[in-house]
Amino acid sequence: MKKRSIITVAVAVAGLFTSGVTAADAAQLEEVIGSAHGTVFRGVGVFGAPLLGRFQYQFTNGDHHIRQVAAMPLPQQSAVEVTFADENGDDNYGYRVSHERVDPTGIVPASFHGICAGACTVPLFTRPAGDFVFVLSGFRFGFDNGDHHLDMIGVAESGSLLTVQYKDTNGDDPFTYDVSYAWVPRSRLGSLGENVNTVHAAGRTTSPAFAGEKVIRGFFLDNTAGGDAGDNHIRDLGIVANANSFDVQYSDSNAADSADWRYLIRYATLV
Template sequence: MVEMEYRSNGQFGPIVKEAIMASESNSDAISAAAASNIEESFSDGGPVVRNFPTPGVPLLNTFYFQYSGDEHHIQQIIALPDFPENGKIEIGMNDEGGQADYFFKVGHYIGHDSRFRQFSRSLDIGANRQATFEGGRPSASMVFVLSGFQLAFRGEDHHLDEIGIFESDGTVTVRLNDKNDDDSFVFRVSYCYASRDLFSSVGLARGSNAKGGARKPIPSGQAVMRGFNMNFRSKDHHIRDLGAVLPGDGRAEVYFEDKNGDDGFDWSLGWAVLG
């Protein structure tokens, strides 16, 4: 399997360029993407709250953030449905001041099958690189799917070394850290467990020493996110853009870079194709 690397050399990265091109051409390429609900726009700083469809179980397939200008520290990253209340979604990437402009794109498929069992971990604290908790998996055959998350350093903002949420054998691991692995953070995670027969295929895309971003092929179809992890190989960095994207056309993509896009990172992206 060949890994393709991407580096953002202009003001905007590939996800933002795609959105701008679709808007300028009146194309339906974005709205016809695999997710049933897509939120994308520019923010002048701080989180954005929008209406979100209910009822149903949100199944995350895309989150992507990019600062409009320079790179910045990270205070918080959030893409969380039914927060701060039901029927809303809060989205944002910000430093401590919350004044930096950024682009965002967050996509979900909305599940209406009773075999999607919804769970959430309310506000909790992690420290020394990560936190773990038991996810309440109903049976060993069920598949973990992310709905959304909030990750935030406590106190001041930081460079970023690693970010991730993933599940293994019923245990959920949440990571947010700089190079010292000594800072506490708060988090919320919304997720579901789903019957294996809801999916045509389940797998994990991964790579090492990617720079700027990376892509690997997966089966085409409505892909949802089972987890992600991105970790710089050397030290921590300012962040210009980050995200994980499953557009449904046979691609799994990740982005994790400062303004130069030349720092290697290791990554994994769990996926499941509805079928």
């Protein structure tokens, strides 16, 4: 059995994040952790197929409108692109983005670039023949007409259809998106899970999950209120896999008086 190794790039921001790292076989956890403003490109290793394990952002000076969010591996540049920014991109934030680097044998990488307003569902013609499972590698969202409150953000696949949502409450603002993903042989994965729940008067929650190292197959974070309460400034946003659970974050600076929000996480454990 192979001993698990962990590579951490950059400097952790004290007080923002907890690791939740456990032992596993046949995968190498690679993390970029630090603080920035705007977009940063952090150098990473080049071995293995990157499967998204967790993403986490937190503005350090309150909450803000959002224009761009990204957790995107760039294999040709040996880097990961990280963004959490409003229109001028000058507000500091802490970040943590992790990928499980796995043996690329049998894995089919692909990507999709699109333009949408509110929500869109598009066909994926990249699915190989046989028993394969969609796993996220990364994502990049950006409003095309400035920054906005945030109602929903998410990306998921079902039946070779990709659904993306990135919107404020009226959902009429155009955005550009990029999704990086991989078709992973079912034999390379253990349990497949889906967690759905609604959170009341809190910006963070813990959701039980199958034990083991996990990769994200899709997610949605959704403010469930209507009208003026249907979207918010954002301070915290993230999904973090632990040994037996996920920590989920979606809030402004005053989470206790925020509207209810709903999350969906599709994931798989590694074998």
